[in-house]
Amino acid sequence: MPGFSALGISLGWLGLVAASASAAEAPLPAVGVTPVLVRDVSPGxxxxxxxxxxNSVDVRARVEGFVQERPFQEGQLIQQGQVLFIIETTAYEAALAVTKATLASAQATLQEAEQRFQRNQELRRTNAIAQATLDEAVAARDVAQANVKSAEASVRQAQLNLDYTTIRAPISGRVGRAAFSVGSLVGPTSEPLARVVxxxxxxxxxxxxxxxxxxxxxxxxxxxxxxxxxxxxxxxxxxxxxxxxxxxxxxxxxxxxxxxxxxxxxxxxxxxxxxxxxxxxxxxxxxxxAEPMRRPVVPIGAVEQDRDGRFVLVLEHGDRVGIRRIRVGAQIGQYWTVEEGLGGGESLIVQGLQNVRPGTVVRPIVSENAADNDAPVAGAGGP
Known part of the structure; x- marks a missing residue:
């Protein structure tokens, strides 16, 4: 029956044409891709x-007196040299005035003793006075000089005591709670007035x-x-x-x-x-x-393994799937560090891996999980 045979061939040919047209119109498989990141993977x-x-310093009073001012707020940041407490100064100003008067008197006595010594020294050269009289003038001059030095020391001490009534911050930092308020009596034996750290x-x-x-x-x-x-x-x-x-x-x-x-x-x-x-x-x-150790990193889920080792799928020219054999290093969070096989920047296939194989032409879609190239890798630098 040649008629039936020709009809069968025609129907078979039409079926093949229809199948070819259907395959040509089939959509390309979609895959999610993301660039291979390069990160600092230094172990931490x-x-x-x-x-x-x-530095931390307890602020103490070095002289005794009543607190007259406390020009700072507890807990504030302060600078070195800033005034923290002022102790009543009246008594120390008076003491300084007394020592200055004593110094002036001692200086006048020294001047008189020096003049007497000079006169007696001239008289002794002509034997107008005895040696004992000159010796007395020398002794009086020396005593007057010592009194001047003592009076000068008293003035310095009185000035120091007056200066100590203004208590300044020894360092810059944060001042804590004030242990004494205005009107409190403080002195060298008191507890610290405040603490600066x-x-x-x-x-x-x-x-x-x-x-x-x-x-x-x-x-x-x-x-x-x-x-x-x-x-x-x-x-x-x-x-x-x-x-x-x-x-x-x-x-x-x-x-x-x-x-x-x-x-x-x-x-x-x-x-x-x-x-x-x-x-x-x-x-x-x-x-x-201090010097970062930068390596490509890839998500753990994008790495596959066969009998030849680990590999990833990447997007090559013409949206064609390619295979890259890699050697991984340490695992950092949800990423593998890559020692060999990738250089960074490649388009890595991270979704739809089960639907493609090397050589397949695909439709790439940038993965929503694609990280910014400057973003840190989770877990990097961990223990």
């Missing part, structure tokens, strides 16, 4: 730190184990402690998880390990112009390399 180590003031710069102290010190030195090439302090940078994070912006610098290491804890204290200095760090506060200290 975290410690519990305590904030300390570099330096807040800028400020110090954060944390303890590091001997093992951690050895590991850091090994990572940095067996450097000395002084060289380590320059190679690593400390940062601070508040208990709320918020990072403190200015980085610090390691001031110095303690000079011995605590035999009970096996740790050594380290002091780090931080700028604190806004007084965000408060003495006595506990913070988290993270120590990282």
């Amino acid at each position: 180590t975290e410690f519990v730190g305590r904030v300390e003031a570099q 330096q807040v800028d710069p400020i110090r954060v102290v944390f303890s590091v184990s001997d093992r951690t010190i050895l590991e850091l030195r090994t990572q940095a090439g067996d450097l000395s402690e002084d060289e380590l302090s320059k190679r690593f940078v400390p940062t601070v994070r508040f208990p709320t998880g918020v990072a403190y912006e200015p980085t610090g610098e390691i001031e110095f290491f303690g000079n011995e390990f605590d035999p009970q804890t096996g740790t050594i204290p380290i002091w780090a200095r931080f700028a604190n112009s806004r007084a965000m760090l408060v003495p006595g506060q506990f913070v988290t200290v993270s120590v990282q390399r």
Whole structure:
């Protein structure tokens, strides 16, 4: 039946044409892509730190008297030399006037004794007076000179006592509660009038184990402690998880390990112009390399593995899927660091991986989870 055979061939041909047209009209598979980020992946180590003031001074009275003024607000930031207390000055001004009068009298007596000595010395040269008389004039002059020096010392002491009635801030910082109010009697034996703590710069102290010190030195090439302090940078994070912006610098290491804890204290200095760090506060200290170690990073979910190792799919020319074999390093949060195989900036396929294979032409869609190239990688620099 040749007619049926020709009809079957025709119908088969029409079916193939229809299938080809349907395949040509099928939409390209959509995939989510994001650029490969390059980030600082330097390993960091975290410690519990305590904030300390570099300097703290108890303000005390050096003379006795009633507090006449207290020209500061408790808790305010003050500058070195700023007046904190004024003690009643009347008695000390009077004492200074008395000592100045005594000095003037002693100076007049010295002048008279010096003139007598000069006259007697001339008379002695002509034997007009006895040697004993000249000796008495010399002694009187010497006594007058000593009295002048004593009177001058009394004037200086009286001036100091008067100056001590104005009590100034010995350092810049934050002043605490005033222990005495206006009208209170204070003196050298009184408790501190107030306490001033330096807040800028400020110090954060944390303890590091001997093992951690050895590991850091090994990572940095067996450097000395002084060289380590320059190679690593400390940062601070508040208990709320918020990072403190200015980085610090390691001031110095303690000079011995605590035999009970096996740790050594380290002091780090931080700028604190806004007084965000408060003495006595506990913070988290993270120590990282001063020179960043930058590597490409890729989301963990974008990395696949077969018998030949790990790989990722990337978008190549013509929106065609390509495969990149990679060697990963440390895991940081939800990312792998990439040691080999990527250079950064490649279009990485992160969604729709199950629908494509190498060589497939796809329709790329920028992933909503694509991170800004300057954004930090979550978990970077962690312990």
